[in-house]
Amino acid sequence: MVRPENIQLSLTGPASHLIEVPPGQGSLSIGPVVPGAAEPDVVVGPDDVLDWTAFDAFPRSAGYHWPRELRYQGNDVGFLAWSHRRRIEQFHWVPTTLVTADAGVARIDHLTVTLRGAGLKIVLPPAASTFTAKGDLSRLRAETAPGGTCPHLYFYPDTSTSRDAAPSELPPLPALGEATSVYVGVKPLRQPFDCASLLQFPQLTMVRLSGRLTNLKALAELSHLRRVQLVDCPDLTGLPALTTWPELRDFEASNIDAAAGRDLRQQLKDHPLPQASVAGLRAAGWFERDQALPFGAWPAASARRATKAFRAAEAADDPEKGIRAFVHAINELPGIDALEREDAGEAVILLAARAKISKDRALSWFDADRDF
Numbered sequence: 356m357v358r359p360e361n362i363q364l365s366l367t368g369p370a371s372h373l374i375e376v377p378p379g380q381g382s383l384s385i386g387p388v389v390p391g392a393a394e395p396d397v398v399v400g401p402d403d404v405l406d407w408t409a410f411d412a413f414p415r416s417a418g419y420h421w422p423r424e425l426r427y428q429g430n431d432v433g434f435l436a437w438s439h440r441r442r443i444e445q446f447h448w449v450p451t452t453l454v455t456a457d458a459g460v461a462r463i464d465h466l467t468v469t470l471r472g473a474g475l476k477i478v479l480p481p482a483a484s485t486f487t488a489k490g491d492l493s494r495l496r497a498e499t500a501p502g503g504t505c506p507h508l509y510f511y512p513d514t515s516t517s518r519d520a521a522p523s524e525l526p527p528l529p530a531l532g533e534a535t536s537v538y539v540g541v542k543p544l545r546q547p548f549d550c551a552s553l554l555q556f557p558q559l560t561m562v563r564l565s566g567r568l569t570n571l572k573a574l575a576e577l578s579h580l581r582r583v584q585l586v587d588c589p590d591l592t593g594l595p596a597l598t599t600w601p602e603l604r605d606f607e608a609s610n611i612d613a614a615a616g617r618d619l620r621q622q623l624k625d626h627p628l629p630q631a632s633v634a635g636l637r638a639a640g641w642f643e644r645d646q647a648l649p650f651g652a653w654p655a656a657s658a659r660r661a662t663k664a665f666r667a668a669e670a671a672d673d674p675e676k677g678i679r680a681f682v683h684a685i686n687e688l689p690g691i692d693a694l695e696r697e698d699a700g701e702a703v704i705l706l707a708a709r710a711k712i713s714k715d716r717a718l719s720w721f722d723a724d725r726d727f
Contacts, residue, residue: 364397364409372397377726381421386428386449390715393700393722401429401451407437419444430454435461438480450475459500467509470494485509498530507536514546522549522569533558541566543587543646550574560602564588575599584608589642591615597622605630609655610637610646648705649698657688657695665702674710678703678717682724691727699725 364372366385374396376383384395385405399405413421424445427434434446435458442462453474458466461480467487468475474494479486481503488495489511499505508531512523523546525539534556541548543566551573553562559577563584571593574580582605585591591612597603597619606628608619616636623631648665650658664684671677685691685699700721707717 366397366405366409367399367403382424382426382445383422384426386426389428393718395426395428399429403429403431405429405431405433407434407441411441432456435463438462459503468495479503479506487511493526495526495528497528499533505531505534507538508534509538509540511540512548514541514548516545518545518547518567520546522547524549524552525555527555529555532556535559536561538563539565541568543567543589543642547590553577569593571595578602581605585611587642587646588612588615589637589639589646597628598626604628606633607631608633610635612636613638649701653695653698657691660688661685661699661702665706668706669709674706674712674717675720677710678706678720679724681706682721686724686726696725696727699727 362374362376363370364374366372376396383397385397385399386395387401388394388398410420410422420441424447425434425443426447428449428451430450430452432454434443435456438446439460439462443464445465445467446463447467447469449469449471450473455476457478458480459478463480463483465485465487466480466483467489468477470488470490470492472491474496476496478498478500481500483506485507486497487509488497490513492510492512510525512525514520514523523541532555535558537553537556537559539548539553545567547567547569548564549570550564550568551570553559554573554576557577558579560579561582562574562577562580563586565586566588567590568588569590571591572595574583575595578600579602580600581602583600583603584606585608587610588608589612594615597606606619606623607630608616609632611633613636616633619633623633645662648662650661653661661684664681668677668681671680681703682699691699700718703717703721704714707714
């Protein structure tokens with residue numbers, strides 16, 4: 356759709372907000388100003404009551420109204436009822452206080468929640484394709500709507516920088532026990548994730564794990580697995596033999612410990628699967644060098660280009676020129692989504708730390724130059 360750069364919204368009152376949206380931007384962020392973070396497109400208080408119908412005036416494109424992606428930090432749950440008649444493609448929500456939310460009538464295809472010091476008890480949208488939870492997952496209580504099915508579940512738990520810390524676990528989510536697809540992503544150089552906490556989902560047919568893992572032997576109890584993916588795993592000690600899963604049809608592993616990778620290749624040679632790939636066999640030093648960067652979950656081609664741009668920025672004599680060049684390189688990558696935008700910001704913070712300059716200053720360059 357063609358939109359003017361200046362858009363007036365009656366979000367908290369008549370003509371309450373005049374915002375500027377760059378042409379082609381399909382997302383919109385709403386929330387308070389947070390020190391050290393990028394200012395949202397629409398500034399509101401976390402407890403403001405919002406008139407979500409303010410977005411009804413925008414025409415449809417490719418089956419969706421603009422904006423196709425909404426990022427909201429606050430506690431107004433009115434968007435759930437609003438989405439019953441105005442479908443939302445992606446909604447990213449950061450509540451700032453304990454919230455109970457019933458999304459049983461909501462039409463949200465992809466719902467993401469980030470929990471930072473606030474809890475959430477939620478009934479999930481009945482037809483959601485994915486539900487993603489990030490942050491302090493101990494604060495999450497979730498269940499499916501009556502008559503609804505469990506969406507694909509994505510979990511990104513906070514982890515400690517200490518690799519020797521007690522393993523992180525998923526919280527008990529008994530009302531999601533019928534889940535068939537779960538992804539868990541942690542960093543490869545931080546606190547490990549305990550795979551035993553996946554056993555609360557006995558019907559799993561697909562599991563994708565990324566980062567430092569422990570208690571992999573527990574996966575043997577998930578007898579219905581048809582697809583297993585392992586990404587950026589420096590230690591696969593205890594991984595069951597692939598023949599453990601009688602229904603396994605698809606196995607993918609990339610950027611994994613070299614010794615484990617050679618063993619997996621031999622297993623697949625002895626017992627081929629319809630779909631299988633083992634790539635990126637890595638020595639321990641590779642993880643220490645490359646996986647300190649936040650591009651591990653990116654598509655391979657984009658991750659390579661982002662890493663190259665990061666190394667160039669790291670070597671630049673002028674930190675500002677280096678960081679701005681890095682941001683421009685990310686601008687050139689295809690399809691940067693919300694999570695990858697956060698990763699790019701994390702990379703800028705890392706560059707600032709290595710250059711010994713202010714994080715806020717570096718992020719101001721990031722926000723000024725990015726078009727994603």
